[in-house]
Amino acid sequence: MLLRHLISTPSSRFIMATSKDKTVIVVGSGLAGLTAASTLVSHGICVHLLERAAKPGGNSMKASSGINGAPTKYQPGPPFSDTFFHADTIRSAGSVFQTMKKERESLISTLTNQSAEAIEWLVEENGIDLSVVAQLGGHSFPRTHRGAGKTPPGASMVSTLLTSLKSSPLFHLDTSCTVTKVLKPSSVVSGVEYICTGEKTPKKALGPVISATGGFGGDANGMLAQYRPDLAGFPSTNDPRPGSQPLLTVVGAQLLDMEQIQIHPTSFIDPANPLNPVKFLAAELLRGEGGVLLFQGKRFVDEMQTRKVVTDAITRLPAQTAEGGPRQWDVQLVLDEGVYENASSHIDFYLWKGLMRKSTIADLGTAAFSTLRDYAAAAAGHASDSFNRESFGHWKLHAVKEDSVVYVSTVTPAVHFTMGGVLISEKGEVVDESGKPIRGLWAAGEVTGGVHGENRLGGSSLLECVVFGRVVGEQAAKFVKGEEE
Template identity: 55%
Template sequence: MKPKNQTRMRILSLEMINILKMSTCANSPPLTTPTTHRVIVVGSGLAGLSAATQLTKLNVPVILLDRAERPGGNSIKASSGINGAPTRFQPVRDDDGAFYADTVKSAGDIFAGAQGNERKLRERLIRTVTKDSSDAVYWLADEVGVDLSKVAQLGGHSRARTHRSAKGKPPGAAIVGALLDALKENPFFELRTKSRVTKVLKDAKEVVGVEYVAEEQTHVLRGPVVFASGGFAGDVRGMVSRYRPDLAAYPSTNEAREGSQSLLEEVGAKTTDMEQIQVHPTGFVDEKDSSATVKFLAAEALRGEGGILLLGNGRRFVNELERRDHVTDAITRAATTLEGDLRQWEATLLLDEGAAAALDSHMQFYLWKGLIKKTTFGELGQAVIDSAQEYADIVAGKKADELGRTAFGNWTLTDVQPETVAYVGKVTPVLHFTMGGVIFDETSQVLDGQGDAIPGLWAAGEVTGGLHGQNRLGGSSLLECAVFGRIAGNAAAAFYQRHYLSS
């Protein structure tokens, strides 16, 4: 990663945005441009929708392509929330400096070992996503109209800063739904699903469009390109086997789709951190289909709101709010291995009624799917009763937690009796997120092997690399999509104005 600051496009200034708004104001006639000259957004998750929203605000024509039958990507499944600091919703004072420090700590050895220009670029990416985090939350809450008033503390965070709805839909579905509804009413927006991009087109040094396949026909679109096509944690037989063969037998929360980073490599993009694949500690093991290769995620919010993890002997064994990689390692060291071709372990996720009530929409879904069951402590046995009572005493401040947990969410249980209600589910580590991808900078421009920006090409979301390093904090996936998706949209709009309308 050797970015050359003097050659890279900088973040759009307010003046540039104002010029675009003035030239395409609501009182002006719609832009007249050939239908093949539009900004092309690849991927309909939050990163792609954020980019498309910014573009259409500036009356720039957008065509959004997605290979899936329905839009939303993995973003629509996100259930723990979106990080932001500081915001008016937070119960405890926070700032972007503490968030920056937590993100650097989470990035681990990858960040610590970076030097020179690579180190500076990683610092700028983290600074951008943390500094712009409150703006992203306010954009979604105040402009898009998504309820993000409930705030929880997830693993690896020093403060409660992960926002979601107090009641109603999980955050991913709420955000994606609201953005899609608004875009579908916009005359500058077109969505094409079941459209798989197969090639990025380049003329000399500039990206000028894409080829894609739909209904067994190859089509060509011309224009600047924003890639927001996601990661490759579901590409177990392909990119996971290539970069991390030791993880190829793990189940995943992602559908089995190939990664798209190679399409960008073909036009000169450089990749980084490709071996850094996050194994989320808690994916549900459905008793009706325990060998399923694709699992439902047991959202980190379940632990953030007070849930605990138990071994088969009924004992706690880890601070449930440690970083994801730490909790995963603890499970794989201590939990019982399940039989079968998949690499799975068995741990129990336990919530009391207070934690469950704080996760109403999540719990209704998990109970309906049979992934969590409502039971009593008496049915779970004396060892679980003892562990839950010890934890309840810790929450009540009667003793310190030997495992180091200091935040307990909405656990309210103080006296554990055999007839006391409990909620339990079986969980195992699962492939969840890929930290690696194409190198990009804080303006969302994709960089080549020399650190130069590739004209006409931007990227945002999980397709990129260099931001998270060794581990991603819960709640930062939706955040990076909103922050860098909007940056990419603004930058692509300015590029379109200069290179397409002016000519």
């Protein structure tokens, strides 16, 4: 007799599932993997999720600036007036967009055209607050959504989806388990081989596979050294761990953009441990809400440019690398009370960790006083900005005085995100060297390549996870049900 389960899915719909339902293997428990798993469970399909870390969530848990979406009802201005997300993303992709243009256009169109639907899915079906919207660097319109509370958006999404999934009998999670091989005995992927911490014998999990294993930004001595040896010595916002793309190339996956590594321009230099090669990210929204960058008291770039442009401007400055320490620069990130009021949950956390301090302009020196006076005049609309910055967020300090309160930290560029990975189709199918999809294998998130090109816009990492996580979940569901095209 068939065992039937009545389950409540993340979208609060009821699905009848049977013990004869096949299982889909999801590798990686960041937002991409959890979104894929949630989508599969909503179809009544069993999910076996494997995570190599001791705790689920991946780097998605750390994401603090928000998730892009356009057009949405939460954005400022006339309703649904933001039609520039697609163009902004192509511009951000840079010159590589002209290579494999058809494939890139398809991926970017999927990302941007489904962004508003992704926001609605998170809000309406999962109850996640995304009511606050900010404009980040490289964007021509405010479109990066986050919640009004103190929980960072990445943590909010991960915890909400994970809690819902754990309530389903169709969902099984194994942590501290590393996939060592993708099984492909014929033309179709049939599962994975994995081993868990403390065990000596590998196990097999059988079924179609979704890879959501993330990038290789923490693989300093492995893949990072292989593809970008010039970045040797840079700090990273990623924990040290090997990249996982080789698991997929063994079964024929094609790689794209592996040399495209995003250096985030602002990661904190911890005064208590300045030479630590693993840095804590200074969220993009700090600049988006009005934050200004100073070197020796002077501005040197439009802080609202793309991450690549800002990083390039910083690395042209003299480095402050200490012997035995990582390559880093001594740049000040300065915020006023207006920025604090609109990003207090972040700033309070940074203050608590000792990564930021509350001070006055007098403590920054004479050059900084003059610089901030000019910046404040531009922010108030009384003068044009010398670096052509157009958006000043919520900076409200207009009458600059020596005792004006500011929030200050020291930041430096750090390896943050890998734009390269396995090539996928717009359906999330992993593509082989001949350009054909590998049946039974999909990928989503940072493990893939081709979505971002030379630069990833802030807020598009979480978006990529949700959009393509939903896509691969739907495609894997069709595969299991025998409904694939």
